[in-house]
Amino acid sequence: MSRHDAGKPEQAAREAWLGEQARKPRRRRVVLADSTKARGKALRTIIELEEQTSVGEKLVRDLIRQxxxxxxxxxFAVLxxxxxxxITFYLVPQISDLKILGIPIPWxxxxxxxxxxxxxxxxxxxxxAERHERDFVNMVDR
Amino acid sequence: MNATIWSLSAIVAVAAVTFLLGYVGSRKANTTPDFLVARRAIPATRNAAAISGEYLSAASFLGVAGLVLKDGVDALWYPIGFTAGYLALLLFVAAPLRRSGAYTLPDFAEARLGSANVRHFSTFFVVCIGVLYLVPQLQSAGLTLTTITGLPPWFGGLIVTAIVVINVLGGGMRAITLVQAFQYWGKLFAIAAPTFVLFVVFLASPHRGTQPISDDGVIRFPQAETITVAEQVVKVRVDEPLTLKVHGQIDGRGADGPVFWGRGVYELSPGTRMEFTAGSPVPVVEGSPTTNHDWTRPQTGGISELLRTYSLIFATFLGTMGLPHVLVRFYTNPDGKAARRTALHVLYLLGLFYIFPTVLGVLSRLYLPQLLVNGKTDAAVLMLPETMVPNLGGQILGAIVAAGAFAAFLSTSSGLVVSVAGVVSTDIMPGKVRDFRWATVFTGLVAIGLALLLPRSDASLTVAMSFALAASTFCPLLVLGIWWRGLTWVGAVCGLVVGGGMVITAQVVSVVSSYTGRWAPAFITQPALITVPLAFMTMIVVSKATRRRAPADVNQILLRLHAPDPLGFIRDRDIARFGTAEEKARMADDQRRGAGRTR
Known part of the structure; x- marks a missing residue:
């Protein structure tokens, strides 16, 4: 409390010193307001997802498909x-005669x-998978 | 006798540490979510160590080396499959399953399909798989103690059951997590240290104590050997004629004195004693390669062996994701992303471990040919240190291996008992902590009873059967449930019954055949190649036919399973059912904020 109080006059003085031009962009950078707005939007998308509007359903379907x-x-590649x-070992048994450092290749x-x-x-x-999810969150949170 | 003392004290030390860690873990466990899923707060790396610790059972610690000793390079498919199963789990189920918020496998089935029927069927199969998996653990515990101390086989199983049940009674999942994580590192040390030492011993003097290898690859006894057949009938194949002294029964006829064996298969009754001279060829249990030439080469057993290998690949690759004790550990992760990280870390930990049993298996082929005659190859890892290093060093190494094996039984059995007890207490009983404790005692009693009743087979083979059961029941249920909107509860139940029914039938047939002379063909002992596709097909076809029964909110459910964690769709069903008033209030609060809906 005291810290903020002590800071205020100093800051006011600083702003006066910087002048009107410098003050404007400063005001735009207030973070709290921006974030609330974005959260509202994200929330809307989340509700959209929950209630399975056509947009929401499409989004989820795409994520699952990806x-x-x-x-x-x-x-499939691994399997x-x-x-x-x-089947290779069965059809080409000669593979076992090839050795690296004395150990047969099948081993x-x-x-x-x-x-x-x-x-x-x-x-x-x-x-x-994490990239897909990040993309999805970014899309919802945009 | 000295060796016995060393091994026993190592085993007692493992048991003591297990108790201690279990006690530390259980001090704060008092609610049902504690007992079922450890409050879902286990960090990924510790969870991965716990999963690996629980997963590396007797089948891995003793069985893999034993199978390498007997079947050679083809046995390496077991460790590959055991590891690859986690890849399938990571790819298809890990994250969505955690996000479902379920606390047991039947609970997931009900949450996804909206039917209590499918829950009951799943409960039945969870108990089947759990018990089928527990039995070889307890039997191998008996074998281990018998090999080390000569105590009767039922004693080891009983001790393991007692320790596990007491530990689980204290704190359920919360108690055993730390125990299992510790036991992974314990087991890794217990197999890595002897492997390094024995390998160096082998390199230093490759010809001392090993079997003489003749040019044609026939295995011969390095010194005179007396072998007694244990409690079951053994069939051995002789390729190279030999003379030996037999006291007992061959092919049902009594024999007492010198006998000549030509080429062919001989059936040895339990209790038969054979005396082999040094340098005589080694008869090998039927079904395994008889010469070193075939042993070093893959796929020498013809087309039926080839199909068996494929069946094994199928069972292990797809079966791991259906093992209830593995899945229940994934529920303990904080969120879906952590579940994925856990699965990946498990792949690393298992890959690290499985190098060692292979090396031990190869070494035991050189030093322990007598195990090939009576087929007790599971004992190879336990006997190898003292055979190779017959002094104090060998005894200490033997003690380390014995302690590791004991840790394997304890950790796997604890995980199985917790998962089965969790299912029994929440599905058959009301799900209070007291019910969980009763279910634990009940599970332990049933398991030890069956372990004493059923004939002992190779641990890896029995375990492979429970993989086949898991792959033919829960694998299709999970994969289709998570990725396909069309699954209905009717389809799921039909698939479970078809897949599970066939595997259980096959299991019964192979048990009967093992009592009456091992006549069952290979596809009976390893049925996954047939049963898994059939189970999948049944589920799909029946679901299509009963399309109207698909749950109406399937889209919301799939959203919950797949939505990234930061969006906050996870709703834990255990809190909803068993949580305290405070926890429920917190969840309702989250809900009000619009981040989701609880079913």
Whole structure:
């Protein structure tokens, strides 16, 4: 309380010193008013989403479709990659004769390689999903 | 005897720390949301450690190495599938499931489909999966204690049940989170340290104590060995003729003295004792590759083995997302984004762990060929340290491994008991904290009863069966429920019954076959390749036929599942049902501010 009181005259003096021109943009930058306005707008969009107006429904459908596309794309890539391995080993048994550092290739392909790959795919999905959500929030919050 | 003391004290230490952490965690637990979902306030990294700690069960800690010892490179599909399951979970269910605000799997089903019927069916399958998963844990606990101390097998299971039930009684989910997170790191240490040491021992003297490998890849005993068949009938295949001394029954006929075995399959009755001389070829349990040549190569078992591998990939990839004890941990995340981060972190923690059992499995192939005869390959990890390093160092390593295995049983069993008890107490009983405690005791009793009654099989195989059950029931329910507006409760129930019914039938058939000489074909023991697509198809077709029964507010529900967290659509159903007046008031307040609507 005392801090603000003490600041006031000083600020008034400063404004007087800066003159009318400098004062104007200062006033525009009052943050509180802007934010309330934006929140009102976001709230309206949220209510729109809740009540499933045609706009709201379209927005949600698009979000779900985007997320589903990322998820299914990555899942199919991984599943197909995994399913190709056994049939390859079955049809081309000579692969086992190839060795890196004395370890047959199938042991490396199955024992080591999958784990970093799975983590990488998960990482990519998390980034995509969060980007979709951020875009959605920005759109609602605009 | 010294080894026994070391191992026992390590196990007692694990049990003590478990109790202590459980006590610390349970001091503040007193409401139903505490017991069910730990108030949904677990940070992502700790939750990921808890999930991994709970997930790395006996099947992972002991079973994977055992299967590598027996089946070679093809067994590596187990760790791959166990890990990849979390990727599927992350992609399809993690965030939406958390945002649903449900507190158990049946609760999600009811929230999404608006029908109490589907809730009852889900409850039934949660209990099935939970118990089916608990039984091998308790049986392996028995095996571990028997291997280490020679105590009877029922003793270990009983001890694990007692510790788990007491801990869960204290604080439910809130108590076990810390326990499980600690047990992940405990298990990682308990498998990584011995692996490093034993690998160095192997590199230093690769030929001491290992089996002599002949040019044609036949496995031979490094020294004379006496093996006794345990409680079940074992079928072994002989590729290289050998002579041995047998006391007991072969193919139903009595034998007492030297016997010649030509090529073929022999059936050994329980209690049969065999004496092999040093350098004689090792007979191998039926169904596993008999020579090292086949063991190092993938897919040597022909077309049926190929289909089995595919079935396994399907079951594990899609089954993880349907395991109730894994899902219930995702409900403890604060929001959907945290659920995603948790799943990703789990992928990292599991990948780190699964390198080690593979190495141990390969080493045990060199040092422990006798396990191939009686098929008790789950014991490989426990026996390897002392076989390779027969002195104090080996005993201490053995004790560390034993403690890790014990931690595996404890953490997995705790998670299962909490999830089953949560479902039983909220769906069958009124859902007060007291009901939760009764349900915990009940679950423990049923599980230990079945564990003593059912025949013991390889932990990984039994666990794979519960994955198949989860993949054929809850996986379609969740995936379709989260992503498809058209799912109706009738379709969901039909899918659950078809998928679950088929897997349970297959399970019963394979148990019967294991008592009567293992005649069941491969697709019975690993049915996911058939049952999962059928369950999906049933749900879709029946839902289309009963389109009128789709819930009217499906759009709002899907919005809630998919709307980003900052928009504030999450409404926790446990608060709505069990929360205190204050919590309810806070939720109603949020609601009034226009950020959403509670159903």
């Amino acid at each position: 997320q589903l596309k990322s998820a299914f794309g990555l899942a 197909i990659g995994m399913c190709l391995l056994p 490396l392909v199955l024992g080591l390689a999958p784990f970093p790959i799975l983590y990488g795919v998960g990482w990519v999905f998390r980034r995509q």
